[in-house]
Amino acid sequence: MLLRSAVLACYACLPVACATPSGGPTPDAGLVEVWTTTADRRLALSPSTLATTAADGAGVDIEVDARTRHQRMLGFGASITDSSAWLIRHRMGEAQREALLRELFGRDGDGVGFEFVRLTIGASDFSRSHYSLDDPPDGAPDLELRHFSIAPNLEDVVPVTRQALAINPELRVMASPWSAPAWMKDSGSLVKGRLLPRYYDAFARYLLRYVDAYADEGIPIFALTVQNEPDHEPEDYPGMRFNAPERARFIGDHLGPLRDRRRPHLQIFDWDHNWDKPQEPLAVLADPAASKHVSAVAWHCYGGHVSAQAPVRDAFPDKDVYMTECSGGDWEPVRSGGLTLQARTLVIGTTRHWARGVLFWNLALDENGEPHAGGCDTCRGIVTIDSMTGAVTRTDDYYALAHASRFVRRDAWRIASTDTDDGIDNVAFENVDDGSRVLVASNSGDAPRTITVGDGGRTFAYTMPAKSVATFRWHPGGH
Structure with a gap:
């Protein structure tokens, strides 16, 4: 009507x-x-x-x-990128930091109750430098992962995530790699390239080593994707092409069986990319060896239409749906669409098309959309942190999310x-x-x-x- x-x-x-x-x-x-x-x-x-x-x-x-x-809801939130965590730790005073995190992750008073966050496994474009978690000094293969370390995260990402968990102990944390270590790839670089099949086992162990290391720091990881945006090779920041047949073999023969033995409750999400290629997750889910290990399909918003989520879910109704990345920023149609575009597409549209959780991209960026090392120079965060004063400005994305996150509870x-x-x-x-x-x-x-x-x-x-x-x-x- x-x-x-x-x-x-x-x-x-x-x-x-x-x-x-x-x-x-x-x-x-x-x-x-x-x-x-x-x-x-x-x-x-x-x-x-x-x-x-x-x-x-x-x-x-x-x-x-x-x-x-x-569907039953898991929650709403954003990514604690390296850039977001660095700003929160180094451009805010202690009282400012506590107030912001209580506002974002708490429910008392004006808290907006974020219950879902995403971390990056190694660097993304929203890091201050490019790195993986296993970078041997000589660049030689490290099959035993002797050089594995989450040291790059201990100053910023780990303490900010722990503080968020202290405010909301029910916070669910997922994680995604932007690239395997350079020595595992045919490019020999974090930028561009593909994962060499001979290193599938090592990469599976690398991902679970990350989960173990974060658990040791008091941060439980509930889900992984195997590659951020696997149909894209960025020019100037870490990325890795990882098509559906390759992901199916990696999940079915390596990561899935290892997960079953080591961390059976850890979930694996496939795709982690745009709405415009639903054939990619459909191909992985059609592979019996891989599909039995995959619990959900993760989507991004930068191509296609949100309605693509529903046919994939209809084809595989036992698999959940998540929106795991979308950034606000200064480009069309986001610029002219503003608040209502973000709300109707990313909060209303995604959940009407079966999403159990909705994640925007950076939790925080500064007034210049910084820091970042390559990639998007017109993106914004859920909040903007003034790099000189630590003052907080709330963006359209904040309000679009808050209209759901503040009122829709876990398991609704x-x-x-x-x-x-x-x-x-x-x-x-x-x-x-x-x-x-x-x-x-x-x-x-x-x-x-x-x-x-x-x-x-x-x-x-x-x-x-x-x-x-x-x-x-x-x-x-x-x-």
């Missing part, structure tokens, strides 16, 4: 009072809590409340149906809601801890829009400002 035209003259006239923090008690029966952010930041997670009314038999724009359940069900097609996008969830319902909606239009939402025998209406995102939370006890 098409949404009705805006009928309320002023969204600011809605009553504003006593909206509880996400960790607080549930609303009174019959009340809906609303948080709204506008693209111009006139509203920024601004709270209000409204009442529900008995359904009068008229149609609603969005019907929420908790009887139809889809995505539930059915009407999929509209006229500029209002939405996704609905039911939290298992208190039974509350959460609806995230985005108005991409240039004018306010009134939406009516139905849940069982109750309805409510709200006028969304132009170019805005709103989160609604209510308790079915009011019905």
